[in-house]
Amino acid sequence: MADVKKIATRDSYGAALAELGKEHDDLIVFDADLAGATKTGTFKKAFPDRHFNCGIAEGNMIAVAAGASTMGLVPFASSFAMFAAGRAFEQVRNSIGYPHLNVKIGATHGGISVGEDGASHQCCEDFALMRSIPGMVVMSPADDVEARAAVKAAYEYVGPVYLRFGRLAVPVFHDEATFQFEIGKGEVLQDGTDVAIIANGLMVNEAIEAGKVLKEAGVSARVINLCTIKPLDEELVLKAAQECGKVITCEEHSIIGGLGEAVCALLSEKCPTPVRRIGVNDEFGHSGPAAALLKQFGLSADHIVEVAKDFCGK
Amino acid sequence: MTASEKKQLMATACKVRMGVIEGTHGAKAGHPGGSLSAADVFTYLYFKELNIDPKNPKWEDRDRFVLSKGHTAPGLYAALAERGFFPVADLPTLRHIDSYLQGHPNMNTVPGVDMSTGSLGQGISCAAGMALAAKHQGKTCRVYALLGDGEIQEGQVWEAFMLAHHYQLDNLCAVIDNNGLQIDGPVDKVMSPYPIPDKLRSFGWNVVEIDGHDFDQIEAAFAKARETKGVPTAIVMKTTKGKGVSYMENQAGWHGKAPNDEEYEIAMTELKAQLAEVEAM
Numbered sequence: 001m002a003d004v005k006k007i008a009t010r011d012s013y014g015a016a017l018a019e020l021g022k023e024h025d026d027l028i029v030f031d032a033d034l035a036g037a038t039k040t041g042t043f044k045k046a047f048p049d050r051h052f053n054c055g056i057a058e059g060n061m062i063a064v065a066a067g068a069s070t071m072g073l074v075p076f077a078s079s080f081a082m083f084a085a086g087r088a089f090e091q092v093r094n095s096i097g098y099p100h101l102n103v104k105i106g107a108t109h110g111g112i113s114v115g116e117d118g119a120s121h122q123c124c125e126d127f128a129l130m131r132s133i134p135g136m137v138v139m140s141p142a143d144d145v146e147a148r149a150a151v152k153a154a155y156e157y158v159g160p161v162y163l164r165f166g167r168l169a170v171p172v173f174h175d176e177a178t179f180q181f182e183i184g185k186g187e188v189l190q191d192g193t194d195v196a197i198i199a200n201g202l203m204v205n206e207a208i209e210a211g212k213v214l215k216e217a218g219v220s221a222r223v224i225n226l227c228t229i230k231p232l233d234e235e236l237v238l239k240a241a242q243e244c245g246k247v248i249t250c251e252e253h254s255i256i257g258g259l260g261e262a263v264c265a266l267l268s269e270k271c272p273t274p275v276r277r278i279g280v281n282d283e284f285g286h287s288g289p290a291a292a293l294l295k296q297f298g299l300s301a302d303h304i305v306e307v308a309k310d311f312c313g314k
Numbered sequence: 315m316t317a318s319e320k321k322q323l324m325a326t327a328c329k330v331r332m333g334v335i336e337g338t339h340g341a342k343a344g345h346p347g348g349s350l351s352a353a354d355v356f357t358y359l360y361f362k363e364l365n366i367d368p369k370n371p372k373w374e375d376r377d378r379f380v381l382s383k384g385h386t387a388p389g390l391y392a393a394l395a396e397r398g399f400f401p402v403a404d405l406p407t408l409r410h411i412d413s414y415l416q417g418h419p420n421m422n423t424v425p426g427v428d429m430s431t432g433s434l435g436q437g438i439s440c441a442a443g444m445a446l447a448a449k450h451q452g453k454t455c456r457v458y459a460l461l462g463d464g465e466i467q468e469g470q471v472w473e474a475f476m477l478a479h480h481y482q483l484d485n486l487c488a489v490i491d492n493n494g495l496q497i498d499g500p501v502d503k504v505m506s507p508y509p510i511p512d513k514l515r516s517f518g519w520n521v522v523e524i525d526g527h528d529f530d531q532i533e534a535a536f537a538k539a540r541e542t543k544g545v546p547t548a549i550v551m552k553t554t555k556g557k558g559v560s561y562m563e564n565q566a567g568w569h570g571k572a573p574n575d576e577e578y579e580i581a582m583t584e585l586k587a588q589l590a591e592v593e594a595m
Contacts, residue, residue, distance in 0.1 A: 028450065052446065052481070060473035063436045067443025070421075070429060071451060072374065075443075090433060091470075095440055099421050099430040 005144075006169035010108040012147035013165045014039025017076060017106075018046045019148070020155055027155060030065050030077040032058045037167075038078040038108045058083040062091040062105070069101045074155060080114075081107035081164055085126035096160045097133040103161075104154045105130075110140070110164040111252035112280060112297055113202060115290035122285040128257025130162040131230045137183060138230040140164040140251075140259075142204035145174035146227055149181035157183055166252075168290045170202045186233040188240075190215075192222035194312050196240035199250035200226050200259055203278070203299060207250050210304035217305075219312050229259050234266055241273040246311055248276045252299055255279040276307050315362075315533055321595050323529050326396060327357040328589035331558045332582060333392025333405050337415070339578040340406025341388075344417065347568040348462060349389030351493035351526070351553040356393035358532045359458060368398035371425045377455050378428045378444050382437025382471075383462035383491065384418040385570070391415055391424065399426035435468030437461070438488060442478045445486035445546075456540070460489045464496030466507045472517070478546040479518035486546040487539040488519075491526065493555035495566040514548045526551030559584055 021027050021043055028050045035041040035053065044051035054061035058079050065077040078084065084107040085092065096103045107126060114122045130138045137157065141147035147165060154161040189204070190211040199207040204225045211223040222244055226233060241247055247267065249260035260277035267273045280297055294300055308314075315323075330353045338344035360366070364377045381390045388408060395402040400414075407413035414423040418432030428444075431437040441459035448455055465471065478486050490510060498504045507513075511521045520542045524531040532551075539547035555569070556562030559581045573581055 028447075050450070054477055055473075055480075057470075057473035057477070059436075059470050060439045060442075060477060063439030063470070064443035064446065064474070064477060067380075067429065067440035067445075068447035069443075070378075070440070071444055071447035071453075073447050073450070091436055091439075094430070094433040095436045 004171045006171055007144040008167055008169045009141055009144065009147040009165040010039045010167060012144040013106055013108065013151055014042030016148040016151035017043040020152060021047045021050065024074070024155065026072065027074050027076065028052065028068065030054055030061050030075055032056055032061045032079045032083065034079055038106065040078045058088045059091045062088040063095040065103045066095040066101050069103045074102055076104045076106045078106040078108065080121060081110035081123035081126045082121055085129045085162065086123060089129050093133050097136055100135050100159055102158050105162045106165065107163065108165045109167045111166060111201065112285040112293050112299065113166055113168040113252060113290040115167070115293060116287050118287040119284040124254040124280045124285070125257065126164055127229050127251070127253045127259065131257065131262065135159060136230065137161040137228065139183070139228050140201040141227050142201060142225055143170055143174055144172045145176045145179050146181060149179065150227060153181055153183050164201065166202055168202065171205050173205055173208060184228045184231045184233055186224050186226040186236045188222060188224055190221065190223040192220035193244055194220040195246040195248060195308050196222045196224060196244040197248045197250060197304060197308065198224045198226055198237065198240070198259070198263060200229065201252050203250040203252055206299065206301040206304060209301035210308065213301065213305050214308055217309065217314060219308055219314055221308060226259060229262055232262050232266060237263055237266055238271050241267050241271045246274050248278060248304065248307055248311065250278040250304060253279050255281060276311055278304060278307060315529065320529050321592060323357055323361060324592045325589060326361055327354050328585055328592060329396055330357050330389065330392045332585045333395060333402060334388045335559070335573060335578060335581045335585065337388040337391060337405045337408040338572040341409035342572050343409055344388050344572055345385040345570045346388060346573065347495065347555040347562060348383060348386040348491065348493060350557045350559060350562065351555045352386055352389050352460060352491045353557065354527050354529065355460065355489055355532060355551065356389050358529060360393040360397045363536050364458070365455065368426065371399060375453060375455050378441070378457045380429045380437040380441040380459040381419050381431050382441065382459045383434065383465050384431030384437060387417065387419050390419060394426040434465045435470035438471055439474040442474045442483060442486060445478065445483040446481055448485055449483065456485050456487065458487050458489065460491060463490060463492045463494065463501050463507055463510065464504070466490065466510070467505050475514065475517045475519065482544050483546045484543050487536070487549065488546065489549045489551060491553055492550055493553045495555045495564070495569065497566065497569050499566050511550050514550070518545055520545050520547040522547065522549045524549060524551050526553035527557060558588060
């Protein structure tokens with residue numbers, strides 16, 4: 001793993017905005033005093049007249065972005081996931097979701113890998129909150145290549161989109177030359193028939209690593225990346241459930257309301273299948289180095305392997 | 315304005331008030347009090363101030379109006395209907411299960427509505443976003459927002475005021491309907507927002523204080539707003555909640571209650587008499 005390039009998806013977000021900004025004059029960016037951390041500062045450097053700092057007032061920023069979108073601009077509004085999806089939930093719901101406006105919410109610092117800042121900043125509820133808004137597209141890209149593609153797709157899509165990015169540098173496993181991205185479409189990264197491991201965000205790389213270890217242990221795992229939590233790629237999930245008979249979901253989010261529950265809801269109605277959910281249990285995080293926290297909260301390849309083996313009776 | 319223009323506005327305001335009564339009576343619900351206090355400013359905006367085209371409600375260079383105090387949709391709908399955005403006859407369908415006239419403004423169903431609102435405090439932010447975007451795009455259109463005096467208890471309103479001043483949004487005009495009453499009683503008893511003009515001035519806004527039922531003062535205030543460069547303008551207008559219907563005036567109880575059949579008849583009789591009086595002028 002030593003040679004694997006690692007990039008935080010928040011960096012990918014900033015780079016993608018700056019890239020898109022060159023082609024599209026109607027793309028504008030709002031931030032709430034976190035441009036350095038959300039990486040919208042990268043866009044600001046390139047296009048200072050299209051970057052608007054709203055100060056530490058996230059609810060206002062979201063509604064300002066909503067208003068700007070009605071004038072034909074395509075705003076990306078950014079803050080940490082805790083504040084973009086959490087604090088400003090009701091503004092997102094009523095000023096963006098209800099009128100179905102063309103605003104993109106670029107939320108960084110999602111999940112427990114925020115690290116040392118601790119539980120107040122570790123948002124593990126954003127998928128649950130954003131999924132519950134009618135018409136909202138929710139995405140959690142896994143690496144740099146996918147994150148940049150997701151930002152581009154979000155710009156091209158007309159309607160509200162929530163994008164979650166991470167603070168921690170994570171391995172880049174997609175090949176940019178061949179990678180194709182489509183909102184609402186998952187991808188099979190490793191084929192298998194004993195168990196389907198469905199992941200998103202930084203858990204995709206852990207699932208890939210787990211898939212390799214399981215293969216050696218005689219467990220054939222199908223590893224699936226579901227960047228888009230909503231709308232869910234139902235066809236891919238149902239096929240995996242039918243062909244593998246067991247499903248494990250992996251997300252850097254509470255096991256309540258996120259990818260795991262979305263998959264469970266689909267399967268219980270259309271293809272009842274045993275499911276094990278890996279995510280943050282019903283508890284808050286705490287301060288610590290990101291890598292150590294991920295391990296401690298079971299968000300690791302080792303834990304996936306353990307759960308899969310137990311699930312498959314190995 | 316000429317005497318005949320003023321007379322025309324006064325007559326239209328009577329019809330807008332009748333529309334409020336028609337709507338809330340038809341809905342058996344809704345908010346007549348704050349719709350009536352703002353009826354004169356709704357009338358002035360839609361018949362004199364706003365650069366709009368009822369035949370082309372989505373015209374991209376139009377002036378925008380955001381009803382930040384979205385619960386007074388009956389007033390906005392009455393003005394829009396009177397101006398020709400949709401039939402006046404539809405007003406009594408307000409809040410009905412099959413009506414496009416939603417309980418709070420919906421920009422996707424009601425022609426002429428520029429922003430969906432209803433959750434207090436958000437509309438002024440949306441209006442600021444429109445004004446910011448218009449400046450960025452080099453558009454000369456203006457953006458107007460109407461807020462309640464109770465609404466400004468929402469902290470987000472002050473975030474928006476701060477932003478509008480910071481970005482020098484002189485194309486934004488916020489009107490604050492100071493009718494003095496909110497659901498639970500007088501605003502200064504519930505949670506005093508006073509002194510409103512001083513607070514706004516300290517946020518860097520140009521502030522004009524007027525009687526919100528006097529068309530000459532309303533006209534002068536909007537003219538002042540248009541002339542003022544570099545800062546946004548707030549028009550703080552003193553009004554009477556329930557204005558025009560005797561038993562509703564200055565009664566907090568009529569904030570969110572519909573007139574029954576008998577009350578409807580009384581209200582319409584009073585408003586028709588007021589209209590006849592204006593027409594006889």
